Amino acid sequence: MVLHRRLDYGFNGYQVPVVPRASRSARGRVPIKKKFDDQRKRAFEILATVAGKLLLESEGSGCFDSSHGKDQDNRVKNNNKWETEDPGRLSNADPCEKERCDEKPFTCLPRMKGHHQSCTLNEGSHVPDNFGFDISFNSGNAQGSEKASFVEKSAAVNGRRACGSRSCKVGGDSIHGVECATSLSTPVTKRKIEAESSIIRNVKTGNVPFRGTLNDKMVLAREPPALVCSQSNVITPSFRGFIPPGPASWQDDTVKVVCRDDDENSIGCTSTHPSTMLKAYRPLPDIIDRRIRNLSASRCWRVAPNLFRTDKKANPIYHKVKTCYARQRSQRIFSFKRKKFLDRSPLSKSSGRFCCEGIFNSPDKRSNGDNCGAALGGSSSVASQQAPPRSGDCNVKLSIKAFKVPELFIEIPVTATVGSLKRTVMEAVTAILGDELHVGVFLQGKMVRDDSKTLLQTGISQDNKHHSLGFMLEPRHAQIMPPECTEDPPLLPGGTSQQHTKQTASPVLQPGSSNVSQVSPVMNLSSCVETNLGVVPPLVDTSADNAMPKSQALVSVPAISMEALAMFALHQKPGHSEFVQRRIRRPFSVSEVEALVQAVEELGTGRWRDVKLRAFENANHRTYVDLKDKWKTLVHTARISPQQRRGEPVPQELLDRVLAAHSYWSQQQDKHQLKGTGLQLCL
DNA sequence: TTTAGGG
DNA sequence: CCCTAAA
Numbered sequence: 001m002v003l004h005r006r007l008d009y010g011f012n013g014y015q016v017p018v019v020p021r022a023s024r025s026a027r028g029r030v031p032i033k034k035k036f037d038d039q040r041k042r043a044f045e046i047l048a049t050v051a052g053k054l055l056l057e058s059e060g061s062g063c064f065d066s067s068h069g070k071d072q073d074n075r076v077k078n079n080n081k082w083e084t085e086d087p088g089r090l091s092n093a094d095p096c097e098k099e100r101c102d103e104k105p106f107t108c109l110p111r112m113k114g115h116h117q118s119c120t121l122n123e124g125s126h127v128p129d130n131f132g133f134d135i136s137f138n139s140g141n142a143q144g145s146e147k148a149s150f151v152e153k154s155a156a157v158n159g160r161r162a163c164g165s166r167s168c169k170v171g172g173d174s175i176h177g178v179e180c181a182t183s184l185s186t187p188v189t190k191r192k193i194e195a196e197s198s199i200i201r202n203v204k205t206g207n208v209p210f211r212g213t214l215n216d217k218m219v220l221a222r223e224p225p226a227l228v229c230s231q232s233n234v235i236t237p238s239f240r241g242f243i244p245p246g247p248a249s250w251q252d253d254t255v256k257v258v259c260r261d262d263d264e265n266s267i268g269c270t271s272t273h274p275s276t277m278l279k280a281y282r283p284l285p286d287i288i289d290r291r292i293r294n295l296s297a298s299r300c301w302r303v304a305p306n307l308f309r310t311d312k313k314a315n316p317i318y319h320k321v322k323t324c325y326a327r328q329r330s331q332r333i334f335s336f337k338r339k340k341f342l343d344r345s346p347l348s349k350s351s352g353r354f355c356c357e358g359i360f361n362s363p364d365k366r367s368n369g370d371n372c373g374a375a376l377g378g379s380s381s382v383a384s385q386q387a388p389p390r391s392g393d394c395n396v397k398l399s400i401k402a403f404k405v406p407e408l409f410i411e412i413p414v415t416a417t418v419g420s421l422k423r424t425v426m427e428a429v430t431a432i433l434g435d436e437l438h439v440g441v442f443l444q445g446k447m448v449r450d451d452s453k454t455l456l457q458t459g460i461s462q463d464n465k466h467h468s469l470g471f472m473l474e475p476r477h478a479q480i481m482p483p484e485c486t487e488d489p490p491l492l493p494g495g496t497s498q499q500h501t502k503q504t505a506s507p508v509l510q511p512g513s514s515n516v517s518q519v520s521p522v523m524n525l526s527s528c529v530e531t532n533l534g535v536v537p538p539l540v541d542t543s544a545d546n547a548m549p550k551s552q553a554l555v556s557v558p559a560i561s562m563e564a565l566a567m568f569a570l571h572q573k574p575g576h577s578e579f580v581q582r583r584i585r586r587p588f589s590v591s592e593v594e595a596l597v598q599a600v601e602e603l604g605t606g607r608w609r610d611v612k613l614r615a616f617e618n619a620n621h622r623t624y625v626d627l628k629d630k631w632k633t634l635v636h637t638a639r640i641s642p643q644q645r646r647g648e649p650v651p652q653e654l655l656d657r658v659l660a661a662h663s664y665w666s667q668q669q670d671k672h673q674l675k676g677t678g679l680q681l682c683l
Numbered sequence: 684t685t686t687a688g689g690g
Numbered sequence: 691c692c693c694t695a696a697a
Contacts, residue, residue, distance in 0.1 A: 583691065609685060624685070629691065632688085686697075 400471055442470045586621060588630050593650055596627055596634070597657050604665040605631065634658045 410424055441448040448458055588596070599615035608624035608631075616622040637645055638655035 585691070606686070608687095625687095626691075628686075628688095684697100687695090689694090690692080 398469065439471055583621075587647055590648065590650060590654070592616075592619075592622070593630070593634065593654055596630060597654055597661065600631060600665070601657065601661045604668060605662065606665070606669065631658075631662075635662050638662075 410421075410428055412421055412424055416424075443459060450458075595615040596611065599611040603610045603614065608628045611627050612622065612624040616627060634650070634655070635658055637650060638658045642649075642652075
């Protein structure tokens, strides 16, 4: 019996504009211990950093445009203007830029109360301290408070305040500054990214002036990437002039949306649900921004040291940042818990690879030598821009305009809210991006699988083919293991299946729905299977305290699944132990709650280890501390009014049992205490 | 390591 | 969920 008519949305790729952000290394001092809100944010950060670096490197000497600040002072002044969100700044800016912003192209996300903030990087100028990168999606209509909060992020530029949330342009791409990074006097061309990884180690800074092509890119950027339901493949932005005549794979700024329902199991069969998809698409920037915002928020103190060189009076933000710094500092003792982290972090124990390290810095042949550097130094997906090879220098200059993200399938009940849909899409994308990323290269629509081939052999080095070179982000183990998309393995004791059934019947977007995503033939990604075989990717050591799949590209609706997927998207580079990651939030399902209640009823409170062993022995992601915490919240939940409860509703019956068990065991505890006291008194 | 409790 | 004192 079909409880829900489900809609399957296949997102045949997202455009992930490459937006640079600051490199950790350039930031100078890194906090001894820094906890990130979650791994996904870290993944985004990494991605953004990498991508942005690539772009920067490729664009070569991209620096701040002199028109926006011929010297530092002017630039800072401009920064101040940005900070005050003076839209009039645009009047002084490149007309194209203004136009671009007015038309809300994807590269010009509304930020900070709707004002686009951008500047242009040009050769010869410098990157301010808080020049940063982040990722934004191709939605020009991101709204709301998420953006505004960027205003809160501030940083110092060479001792002067500057808004940490600016948008700049690099070769047509927007750069949303998030935080402090390099020294002001550090030209872009000098900036390397050794800190994050050695990705660009071999990159030769492409000294390709992009001015000449800037407008071309702008033309491209001008068109909002409306979600167009078409049969075309995903398209990353490309130069119009370079659009290959070939099959739909290079249509402009379109994102294929494949919509399915239960009657259409055929992968290739697509229908269109434009309105729905547009809605579904929109939340992405919000999410991303939230991630970035949180990220920057979590780090706002990191830039503080620079601020101490500033003049308080002249820089109100100084206080804000300093306050933030002080507060965080007071809250956290920056003790470094690397060991703890390593012990707990699955991936850190395993591959320990940086997200893209395997791509750019792996020992294999896929990226070594100048070819790698060249390709990366300018890696260009779509908006490739190639300088004529100089004699004796056959480097390929590329510029990654955007990454293609693997196709994504979502199944969601028709009864789900739009908000659920948004969240689902977001989480799916997040999960993908949060995974251990692998960069796929496709040339003229075909994936280049042979990593050992040289660019020359592959044809990438040929000018006339450059336009069809693309980069795609794909989960590292996408081809290796079939990801699970079901809820956490039914690790609960007997009776779980019924609970799951109960859960499935819930109209709420429920994890237990056992959604099975469909295989994406395009991406060659495995489908989710309703098994708990625990297939282990060869590259990942699961001896750590988890048995969860680590790589999923296709994601089904369950939020928990999404969380689970993202959970292991931890890209930890050995030695970068400051990246202490917070575990992903994984709300307890009703069945888990039931199992917990049952165990506590039997064992009592205060025996969390036993509870764990009894009811969650195989749920490696649930520690006894987690169970204890959950019980605590359950008790609290049971005591508050149903209106005040949030999250997935717990059946009242369970909550009653919680209260009963809690009071009972509390009594028992009291009795024991009294007993002990009495004994002591007697003695 | 586990418990307990604050954040 | 995190952190940590205390057992």
